[in-house]
Amino acid sequence: MTTMLMRWVVTLALCFAFMVPAVQAQESxxxxxxxxxxxxxxxxxxxxxxxxxxxxxxxxxxxxxxxxxxxxxxxxxxxxxxxxxxxxxxxxxxxxxxxxxxxxxxxxxxxxxxxxxxxxxxxxxxxxxxxxxxxxxxxxxxxxxxxxxxxxxxxxxxQPSELAGNEQAINMVTGMYFGLLLCMMAYNFFTYLTTRDYRFAIYSGYIIAIGLLMASLDGTGYQYLWSWFPWLQEKAINLFGALVFVLASLVASKILQTEIRSPLLHRGLQAIMVIAGLLFVASIFLPYATMISIVLIVAILASSFLIFTGIMLWRQGLNYARVYTIALSALLLAIIVNAIGYLGFLESFFVQRYLIMIGSAIEVMLLSLVLAIRYSEDRRERLAAEQRANARLEVKVKQRTGELEKVMRKLKEMNQKLEVKSNEDRLTKLYNRGMLDEDLPLEVRRARRTGYDIAVVMIDIDHFKEINDRYGHPVGDEILVELSRVLRVNFRRAGDRIYRYGGEEFVVLMPGAQELGCHDKVLTVTDAIRTHEFKTERGEVKLTVSVGMALLNTLPGHTSSKQLLEAADNALYQAKNAGRDQIRIARTLNEASEKP
Structure with a gap:
């Protein structure tokens, strides 16, 4: 585990090194x-x-x-x-x-x-x-x-293309960094579940705090975790920074056994925990501008004291205090450099932004090693009188290996879920337009190969702008969500897929549909929408929809997926121009006809 993480950190550092030329490849x-x-x-x-x-x-x-x-x-x-x-x-x-x-x-x-x-x-x-x-x-x-x-x-x-390439390299390294933190957090948490040694649980919380602080500094947190919450974005650095030092002091006291080995240093660590805890609470209520200078000064002083604690116990002969001091120095020196930079005394943006990533990655890996050393020593002491220590150790190693494999499988499942999320419309949870662009050509090719037909149904809410103007956009969003639910309830045939095409427009793909059956189904859905009471915070709202349909085998020639979608769109506009609350079926690529 340690060798793998060391390789990961070395790879991360090399990636940062190779990123420097890319970052400089901008317009003069x-x-x-x-x-x-x-x-x-x-x-x-x-x-x-x-x-x-x-x-x-x-x-x-x-x-x-x-x-x-x-x-x-x-x-x-x-x-x-x-x-x-x-x-x-x-x-x-x-x-x-x-x-x-x-x-x-x-x-x-x-x-x-x-x-x-x-x-x-x-x-x-x-x-x-x-x-x-x-x-x-x-x-x-x-x-x-x-x-x-x-x-x-x-x-x-x-130029956008060059910037996209540069961002891709940076995103790759950032993903590797947060992946390392996630693996280490999961590894230590599952070790806690196995050993019931609460130090692993505390360390898992410490890694989470570092990850949240880095996500705040890097902007990743606002992009992916709390993009809807500007209040937290404003206070995140103060909150998570204070939390890091609460947990860093707690981790140091447990790993180095300061309560036994140096009561004076232990009281200093307790003081840091109390001060950082008070800063955390104060950051909730006081403005960012008031707190940030205090947090940075405390960060510099607390970092220095934590390093001093490690050095003092190292000099006392505590064997793992040396590794602890090196590990902590990597992160805390990076924090000090960043704090100095934020105070305006350092202008190296690249060094500041990514030095703390490299430092925290090294620190997380080495502290995990220290924790493992401490646990190993304690275990040998506890099992000194037991003759079956080796057998029990092998069982625990196997258990941890299995747990780590479970963690990796869960990470894979999480990545799959994230991929699904990228194909969803954020508001309605339907498939989005990008997914339609991928699915429609596949379905058209499948329909030609099998001889079955495929219907594209385009649905547009009538007078939706007036609803937004009258009731407000939040009510409009409520209606879009409820209409999505109504569409899901009604289009339940195997193979049917519903997409939010944009704004108040929806598209339904119906593979294998026949014209008469498709029309009857759409007619039933429009009736259901017409009679449905859309309950919102401003009261009940009634609405109708206009529908345009196009079937692949009904259109002449070798119709492409793009032409099929355009035909349905043309039919939709025919329905809207005919007075709305209508259904039109495309007979040619440019015209639509009404189905009686």
Whole structure:
């Protein structure tokens, strides 16, 4: 286990090393100018005509000003090109970013982003901030940045394809890192279940806290875990940072037996636990800006004391204190470097962002080794008087191996579930449009091969915009969810698949369907929808739907899956143009007819 994890950490470190050239493979940046808005009241119109000599020139493209209440404006020129571009800010902790694209003194487009908004509002679905450039022509970019976090604004411009390649490499390494944490957490937790040694349970909690802290710093947590919860995103670093030091102190006291070996150091660790616990509670109620400087200072002091504790017990001859000190130093020194960076004294974004990942990966692996050493020593002491120690040890090793295999199978199942989630519509839990794009060509080829027909049924809610305007979008979402349930109840024939095509449109694939039976089924469904009472927080709502149908064998020629879908869409528009609450069946690729 230890050898495998060591190889994993070495691989992770090598991946980080090879990522450095990739991170630098961006578009060459023009000079970046910045302006400090102490009041926060200035607008882009106030600054468009501000003389360039009244702006300050940024040294490089990585702005780092530490913690400040000021608003910062940035300005740079982008030349005319013949390809798309995207502005990349690989620092995911900025509260608000307002980007203005200006030509001839006029704002042609404004883009809003930042982690004070829900993740779904970002222009690009990424844990970092990505802002598409509004035009390929020459344009002046103004960026207004406001944050209670450290004012760090690393600006770069990329071609989307090159940025996607760079992000893929980073995502791969990030996935390896969190996979390592997950494996180690599961391994130690199942070891606890096997041995009932609570130190393994505490260590599993410690690994979880590190993972949550790293997910907060990296932006992965806001992207995947709490994207709907800006409040937690604002406070996550303080909360999880404090929790890390509560558990780190507890782990140190249990592994190093400070209560017995050094009561003075033990009281120091208890003090860290109390202070970190108070910081955790205070972070819930006090603003991020008030707490972050305190948390960073405590992090530096607590990290130093934890390392000092390990060194002192190492000098006393405690054999595993040496490994503990090396393990803890890898993480805590990385935390100290990061804390110094967030306070504005270090500008190496890459080193700060990924040094703590490498440090925590090494620390988790080595601390697990220390814990294993401690457990092994205790076990030998407990089993010294027992003659069958070797036999029992073999049984436990086999049990742990089986448990680890179960964990790996569960991880595989989790990956399969995540794959299913990627094919689901987030709101309705139906299949999404991407899944339809994959399924429809397969079904069309199967229908040609078997000779069976296939029907594509397109359903659109009548006057749905008026419902949203009258009752509000939350009620509209409730109706979409309930309509999805009604469709599931009614389309239950084997092989039928329901997709949310977009907005208020749904698509049903009916392999093997015949025209008459398909029409009768759709007629029954529309009647059921017409009579159904959609209960919402604003009361009951009644609605109707328009339906367009297309059957593969009904259409002439060698109809493709795309043409089949377009025919159903054309039939849907015929139904809507005929007054809605109608069913139309496509007879040609461009026309639809009413089924009596």
């Amino acid at each position: 940046m023009p000079p970046i100018y910045y302006h400090v808005d102490g009041t926060g009241n200035q607008t882009v119109n106030n600054l468009v005509n501000k003389p360039r000599n009244e702006w300050r020139v940024l040294s490089g493209s990585n702005a780092s000003f530490g913690y400040t209440d000021d608003v910062y404006w940035f300005q740079f020129e982008l030349p005319e090109v013949n390809f798309d571009r995207v502005i990349h800010l690989p620092y995911p902790l900025l509260d608000r970013i307002d980007t203005y694209f200006v030509q001839s003194g006029e704002v042609i487009e404004q883009v809003r982003s930042g982690d004070q908004f829900e993740f779904s509002e970002r222009p690009v679905n990424n844990r970092n901030f990505m802002i598409p450039v509004a035009t390929q022509e020459a344009v002046t970019v103004f960026m207004r940045v406001e944050t209670t976090s450290s004012m760090r604004v690393p600006i770069s411009v990329w």
